[in-house]
Each structure stands twice: as structure tokens, then as C-alpha cells.
Amino acid sequence: MRYSGFEVIKQALRGHRGWGPAWRDAAPRSEYDMVIVGGGGHGLATAHYLASRYGITNVAVIEKGWIGGGNVGRNTTIIRSNYLLDGNEPFYEMSLKLWEGLEQDINYNAMVSQRGIVNLIHTDAQRDAFTRRGNAMILNGADAELLDQGAIRREYPWLNFDDARFPIKGGLAQRRGGTVRHDAVAWGYARAADGRGVDIIQNCEVTGFVMDGGACTGVETSRGTIRAGKVGVAVAGNSGRVMAMAGMRLPIESHVLQAFVTEGLKPILPGVITFGAGHFYVSQSDKGGLVFGGDIDGYNSYAQRGNLPVVEDVCEGGMAIMPMIGRARLLRMWGGVMDMSMDGSPIIDRTHIDGLYFNGGWCYGGFKATPASGMAFAHLLATGRPHDTAAAYRFDRFRTGRMIDEKGMGNQPNLH
Amino acid sequence: MLIDHPLLGPRDASEFVYLGDASLIDRPDWQADDAARAFHDYAYLRDNPAGPHRELWFHEGGDRSWLVVTRDTTTHEITDVRLARDVALERRRSS
């Protein structure tokens, strides 16, 4: 069924009894051309682009839980393409362009909202750095706008401009950035891929790889062996665990990141704001809750929950720039397991094992990358060659010294 | 999280700075033939286990000692804490 305004009216007149399930509950078959491990945003997007752009539809996406139960349904939903380095910016800009056309492409309302993002500036040195980043963005075809304090005051008059330690001196804005309804991304990609014949298999855990003469020819799962011409792994925070089954050690540590949402409030925050002197970012959901987050907890973790010191740090950041947040009551907080890489940038590459491909290392910023990651991974799986925009995301960059280290922190994942 | 410091007793984890896997104590031999490969693996690759993990914590807000903490990454439960110096000496690494 194609979703449309007309369909909504038609269904309304029939008491909404005609809506079918958005995707089939497929049982695993014994063989596919390609198997994607992980039904998060990246795995589902990969399946959609394999089917729609490369005509490869004999594909299964294998998810150990339910789709959308991982980070794709846990993030703070911010999308942007405001990176500095050449290895990154064209990729994230492609992603933003794909977001802009996503809902038409997959015929699903993902509530892509280009409400704009502003990174606040607190020092002169930071203004220089942000100016440089803005210029790099513009050179790569993205939009960027440097705002002075007056311009920020007009848009966000209630910010704490004259804080003694962290006065707000301006900001770097990307108007095309914003937020997207995260669950709808998982569901929309699943529905679109399913519509072209892809099997979305839930409650099916991959427990091993089938190896034949040194090549990967399928996966062992909790629901039996599934053979495949190619296997692509996109399991985000579980990358280390899953690739260990193929005997691989990765340049990745798993860390926990927390997020928070307040009770519903009247509209106050039109766009996305990030604090430049600490870790705090916030937007307001369409239901009115302030959705915010900060830094990762900072130690290896597979527990999808964090500890209190980071909660305090995030709240301090919030109070520093928007003191009124202190009067809002917190509704929920949760955590997700992040695949933090050694240089803070992702990997989309073949492995040394024939037939086995890897997509991971997304750190805390992989939601915005979902469409481009799916496109680039589909391109790699279909053609055997890296996508132009993802050519730098190779395993060997650590060996050859071509790290993509936006923050300049070196090989310590908890600092990125 | 509380870290039971071998000398100071239970201390709040926020007094510490986290470095990572305790295998970082085992710095490869820089004169070995395969030193380039060994240093790549040492610097960039991790086991990243789900379960017990031996890891280095630095007591920056305290006595500035390095500790080897054994902690379950699925529950955050800490089962063992030792001075990194003792661990290194046992493994015949310099302190």
C-alpha cells in the first residue's frame, strides 16, 4: 500500500481497519544473495539501497531483537553535516541531501525537520576554529553561517549570554541541520526494503560465521544456518562482539552514552543548540519534551545504562546555557552502546576474509549518517568498490597513518 | 561506581581517569623485526569484551596511582583492583 493523504482519508472513512502491517514478519530462508547482520538504521538503510539502487533484492536483514531496539531508537535524533575534515564532510553532506529526499524516496513520514542547528561560541579562539570549519563546510557544498551575539539573541533571547565563565559570543549555524523521528527511520527503511522483497528477520541472533576455505559463506543464527554470497555486518555497539566470532580484533571500544527527555513543555526551543564549552546539546521534540544529552560515560560498557557523574555533568552544561531547564522535570533517561573508534570516525570496508564486509565505528554520531552509510555500504557490497564519499573509511588507515581525527585526540576512544 | 583502591579503600569512580584495556601495560619490543605491526596492534586494536575486562584507571583526583581494575562491562560490577605497578612488576615490565 502506498501511503498518501488520500489513503488517510479513505482509511478514516472505513474506521482505520484497512491498514496492513508495514512489513512482513519473514521467517529465515536457507540462502540469500546477501545477508545484512543488524536491523538498526544502518542495516535497514543498506537493504533499502541495495534493493532500490542496485537491484539486489534477494537479501535478508537479521536482527537479534526487534528493529529499532538499538541505537537507532535511542539517539537524540540530531542530523547535520558540519564536519571539518575532507574524509568526513562530503560523506555527511551526501547524508544530509539523502535526508532531504528521504520521505519521498521511501514513502514514509520520518518527520525530517530542518529546524537548524547552532553550535555556540564562547571564546575568540573558538570563533576562529568554527569559522574555519564553516568555510570547510561551504567548500564541500554544505551550508554554514557565522552568527554574532546579536543574531543569536534574536533567535534565542533566553540563553545565558552573560555567564561569567562561558559567555555566549556567537555561533556557527547550519540551517539545513535539524532532527528526524528516529523510530520512523527504522520502520520506513524496513517497509521500503520489504516492499522490494527484502526479508526483515527479527528475533534471530547471529551466533557465528560459516567459513568455507577461508571465505565467509553465511551466518549461524539462533534460527539455523543461513547461507549467503556476501555478509555485511552493521551491528553498531556490538561490533567487537560480532567480529570476534570471525577472529577479528577491531580499532573500536564499546562505550555507553546516555540521553534524557523532560516532561512536555510549551514550544520554547525552535532549533538544536549545542554548548561549546562543555558537553550539552538540546532540541525540543514535537510532543514538547526537551531532548538532551552530553558526553559518553567514558569506560568500556555493554550495559545500556550509565552512571550518575555524567548525569551531573550534562545537567551542569544545561544550567550553564539555559538556566530555565532547571525547572523542567525529567521524564526519562536511558543509555545506548556506542562503537567508539580509535580516531572518532567510522569504517565501511571489506575485511581480510572474502565475502565478509564491515560497517561500524559510528561513535555517538551515526544517526545522521544513516542514509549515507546505507548507500555507501550497499555500493561496497554490490560493486566491491568503496563509495566515493566513503573512500577514507578503511581499516588500514590506522596502519598507514591516515586517521580521520576531527577532534585531534589520538587513539583514545573516550576522548572523541 | 566505587573503585576499591588497594591503599585508600573505596573511592568514587569520578576521582579517576580511564585509559583503557590493561594490555596497554604490555608495550611491544621496539627493536623486534615485526615492531611496526606489533605497535599498530598495540595502539589501535582491542579485544573489547562483553564481560570481565581488565582496564587501567588513573587516580588523578587522589594519590595519582595507576590501577588495574577488573570490571564486568555488562553490569559495571568491579571484582578486583590492583596497583598497576604490582601487575607490571609481576610481568617483568618496568614500573
Ligand SMILES: Cc1cc2nc3c(=O)[nH]c(=O)nc-3n(C[C@H](O)[C@H](O)[C@H](O)COP(=O)(O)OP(=O)(O)OC[C@H]3O[C@@H](n4cnc5c(N)ncnc54)[C@H](O)[C@@H]3O)c2cc1C
Ligand atoms: C543516547 C544516544 C544519543 C545519540 N545521539 C545521536 C545524535 O543526536 N545524532 C547522531 O547522528 N547520532 C546519535 N547517536 C548515535 C547513533 O544512534 C548510532 O551511531 C547509530 O544509530 C548506530 O547505527 P544503527 O542505527 O545501525 O545501530 P543500532 O540501532 O544499534 O543497530 C544495530 C543492531 O544490531 C543488532 N545486533 C547486534 N548483535 C547482533 C547479532 N549478533 N545478531 C543480530 N543482530 C545483532 C542490535 O540488536 C541492533 O538492533 C546517539 C546514540 C545514543 C546511544
